[in-house]
Amino acid sequence: MENGLVSKMKVEDLGVAVNEKAIIFQIGNEEYGISVDYVISIEKFENITLIPNLPPFVRGIVKSRGELIPVIDFEHVLYGHLLQHNEQSRLIVLNTEELSIGLLVKEAKEILDIPNDTLTQIGLVAYQKTNYMSSVANLESRLITMIDPNLLVHSLEGIKDILEYMKEPQVN
Secondary structure, three states: OEOOEOOOOOHHHHOOOOEEEEEEEEEOOEEEEEEHHHEEEEEEOOOOEOOOOOOOOEEEEEEEOOEEEEEEEHHHHHHOOOOOOOOOOEEEEEEOOOOEEEEEEOEEEEEEEEEHHHEEEOHHHHOHHHOOEEEEEEEOOEEEEEEOHHHHHHHOOOHHHHHHHHHOOOOO
């Protein structure tokens, strides 16, 4: 206590194990995670509307819960080629500071409690194109790269075009 007020302490200082609950998904052979705090839903990839003149990583838009959402092909963002979607492909609908997006992934595998003491900050955050990779969870036989959706949206070239398109009045 300081001056009758509780001093600020890290939860880790109290000896409490803290976990981050994350959606684990796959792109290529790699596993990635996003905090469930950002996730609105996980859906099948279907009924997409193609939109011309948007960046190549934008597959189009879908309507989810009454809202038009741009679909970001995360495999294209990472590796420069489009995801070959199949029955396991999923759209992870995320709420970011700028807008809601649908992240197209090869497979949404599980919801996992990741102990904070297994998370390591990675030096790639200074590199502009991968600054959305916030940390790596080093689990027994797995490495899971954690993604910050807000930083992901800000790192995408052409995001202003997407924001402008999404602000235009839509005709039903």
